[in-house]
Amino acid sequence: MTMETKDPLHIPAGRGIAAELIAVLVAVIGEAPHIMTIRDARALPSGPFESSHRSLQSGLREWVEQQTGHPIGYMEQLYTFADRDRGHEGKSAISISYLGLTREESRADARDSEWRDWYDYFPWEDHRKGTPELFEAVVAPRLKQWADESTSKAARADRWQRAAITFGLDEFAWNEELVLQRYELLYEAGLVTEAERGQKPVLPGRAMLADHRRILATGIARLRAKIKYRPVVFELMPPAFSLLQLQRSVEALAGRLLHKQNFRRLIEQQELVEETGLSSFETGGRPAKLFRFRQAVLAERAAAGTKLPLLRP
Numbered sequence: 001m002t003m004e005t006k007d008p009l010h011i012p013a014g015r016g017i018a019a020e021l022i023a024v025l026v027a028v029i030g031e032a033p034h035i036m037t038i039r040d041a042r043a044l045p046s047g048p049f050e051s052s053h054r055s056l057q058s059g060l061r062e063w064v065e066q067q068t069g070h071p072i073g074y075m076e077q078l079y080t081f082a083d084r085d086r087g088h089e090g091k092s093a094i095s096i097s098y099l100g101l102t103r104e105e106s107r108a109d110a111r112d113s114e115w116r117d118w119y120d121y122f123p124w125e126d127h128r129k130g131t132p133e134l135f136e137a138v139v140a141p142r143l144k145q146w147a148d149e150s151t152s153k154a155a156r157a158d159r160w161q162r163a164a165i166t167f168g169l170d171e172f173a174w175n176e177e178l179v180l181q182r183y184e185l186l187y188e189a190g191l192v193t194e195a196e197r198g199q200k201p202v203l204p205g206r207a208m209l210a211d212h213r214r215i216l217a218t219g220i221a222r223l224r225a226k227i228k229y230r231p232v233v234f235e236l237m238p239p240a241f242s243l244l245q246l247q248r249s250v251e252a253l254a255g256r257l258l259h260k261q262n263f264r265r266l267i268e269q270q271e272l273v274e275e276t277g278l279s280s281f282e283t284g285g286r287p288a289k290l291f292r293f294r295q296a297v298l299a300e301r302a303a304a305g306t307k308l309p310l311l312r313p
Contacts, residue, residue: 018093021060022046024219025100028236031248034115068113072100074235101235146189179221234293242288
């Protein structure tokens with residue numbers, strides 16, 4: 001199911017523009033969503049776009065394989081970051097980020113790269129066991145304190161309403177897709193390390209270099225939205241898998257639990273999988289049937305122009 005989007009941006013060499021290519025490379029490992037990292041898990045794989053690269057995507061693939069020894073399967077462009085404070089030595093700088101999906105693969109030439117659970121960086125995003133203790137004990141009080149620091153009643157109300165909507169507080173429901181908005185609000189409030197305010201303690205969560213955690217948040221949000229209407233989750237699954245493995249993988253990405261019967265009914269109705277004739281005995285109980293993704297789905301859906309809703313708790 002490997003698919004690539006065409007490069008929407010072509011950058012001429014020698015025009016005073018420096019382009020950095022950054023990859024959010026995702027795999028599901030042990031029912032947990034992981035990202036490929038470098039530099040002691042503080043950065044995403046990245047490198048400059050060079051004149052020798054045939055395209056932005058080919059350049060990114062070269063950098064990822066060179067830095068991590070790991071190939072990229074599915075890839076799509078995420079976002080182009082071109083803030084004014086980027087660049088140096090008289091050159092403007094842009095960062096072009098991509099989302100890549102793959103399966104875990106250990107390589108001897110991986111150098112300093114490693115897979116890390118993305119909830120190490122965003123511990124408030126994992127709601128599979130309900131609202132995290134960190135959320136109620138730390139996140140909400142800190143956001144309330146930040147809102148109360150405003151000088152006017154209207155500003156205080158505005159800040160708290162934004163926090164409530166974004167973090168699902170008061171009467172608002174948690175929306176798993178607002179990963180980037182939550183990180184940017186915490187940055188604005190000075191509650192993440194990257195904000196470098198120094199006036200107040202920051203929230204738990206591993207920091208990253210430059211704006212790589214912001215880019216990671218963008219990738220998580222995109223994937224959480226995409227698994228609801230495109231079968232990209234199968235890029236992360238082994239060739240044969242049980243329906244429970246599939247459900248656990250979707251839950252890991254979404255950070256929320258799914259209703260087992262409803263999920264299986266949806267998979268069957270969409271005819272996304274087919275039996276392999278094999279079974280797994282790893283659970284220690286009854287053998288579980290193994291399935292594979294039905295590749296014909298792609299052609300059928302493309303022809304019909306329909307979407308593939310995969311998730312809605």
